[in-house]
Amino acid sequence: MSDAESEPDYALPDDLPAVREALVSWYEADHREFPWRETDDAYEILVSEVMSQQTQLGRVVEAWEAFLDRWPTPEALADADRADVVGFWTDHSLGYNNRAKYLHEAAQQVVTEYDGDFPTTPDELQELMGVGPYTANAVASFAFNDGDAVVDTNVKRVLYRAFDVPDDDAAFEAAAREAMPDGESRVWNNAIMELGGVACEQTPKCDAAGCPWREWCTAYETGDFTAPDVPTQPSFEGSRRQFRGRVVSTLKEYDELPLSKLGPRIRVDYAPDGEHGREWLEGLLSDLADDGLVDVTDRDGETVARLRR
Incomplete structure (x- = not known):
């Protein structure tokens, strides 16, 4: 492949350190309070990530707290009756029940294969049952500050609008990696997801939310706030x-x-x-x-x- 062919078809701002500082400062000054943001316990973070896959974060808080009250450690969950874990999942409308099964099996792996200590890197975390690349990276980032850039729907929307990154998974991943400062995956991934969750929503709230990237944002400059295509989540009712x-x-x-x-x-x-x-x-x-x-x-x-x- 020639150099021309390997050049990305987007460009992050030249003053990238200022872009990074603006976002982190904005996040640290004010952000939504979720209990899993106040812990670096890998088990607690894994539970929050699995629960959040199909459920609004506001509803996850109650379920997350109740789950940890009942099974506060990987050992407690590993010893639980699987039917009880699946029943909890169903009672709290947390999406596909097989996620409860996999979470139960992952806890058993942590206990039996890792002596109760969670693996710390994204690659190692993917060895746990039901833990894919996104969840592994999120746990590595938020528990151990040792992850790559998280790329979810919110992050894609931010990068697409702010820096004109094309609607292509490889481009999103490359841009996200380039934007994230080295060794700062915990605060950075929280911050950019927060930006997409409260300022750069489907209907943007640039000024109301005080978006820290307005001076660099292509969408803010042009007024074109289209967003990447996102598969529509099927309705739960009747499904x-x-x-x-x-x-x-x-x-x-x-x-x-x-x-x-x-x-x-x-x-x-x-x-x-x-x-x-x-x-x-x-x-x-x-x-x-x-x-x-x-x-x-x-x-x-x-x-x-x-x-x-």
């Missing part, structure tokens, strides 16, 4: 996710049920031969079984479902 959660909640209450009794408890319009009938319910249970959450067996001519323990 398979919702009914999977109902299956888990119901089986937690009853321990086990034949499908003939489980179906009507999942939805009021359940009819064995209907659109949302036996075949539909078996599909939900198959998904949950694949995730290791439910066991389905035949007993005395009936198909019975129960939470996996």
Whole structure:
């Protein structure tokens, strides 16, 4: 590849140290208070990151505090009954229940494979069950100040508008790495995500939020506040996710049920031969079984479902 071909098709401001200082100062002067921002405990941060994947941060606070009250350490979570962990997840509407399963398994790994001490780098953290590159990097950043630049939807929107970074994952990652000061992943990643969360939202609040990058921002200068394309999150109401959660909640209450009794408890319009009938319910249970959450067996001519323990 020639030098011309490898040149990025964006340019961060020449006075990058001033850009960095402006953002960090803005963040440190005033930012939203979340309890996981007040800790460097890797376990507590991992729980917050997993919970935040599909849930608004304001709602996560209560669930996060209740979860840590019940299972305050990796050891406590590793010893927990998985059905209880999954049930907690469902009761607090925290998204896909398999995330609870993976969090439980990750805690067991920390205890059995790492003697209770969390790995510290993004690569090592990805060895934990259910921990992908983004979550690993976030934990490494916020717990150990040893992460790379975080690139989420908020960060992409900020870089796209402020510095005209093209809507391309590789470009976003390169620009984010270039912008972040060395050895400052904890404060920097918090600060740039905060900027996207309170100032550079879908509807920007540049002046009201005192955006520290207005003097460098292309969008602020031109008035063009378009944003990168973001996949629309499917509605939870009426979704398979919702009914999977109902299956888990119901089986937690009853321990086990034949499908003939489980179906009507999942939805009021359940009819064995209907659109949302036996075949539909078996599909939900198959998904949950694949995730290791439910066991389905035949007993005395009936198909019975129960939470996996």
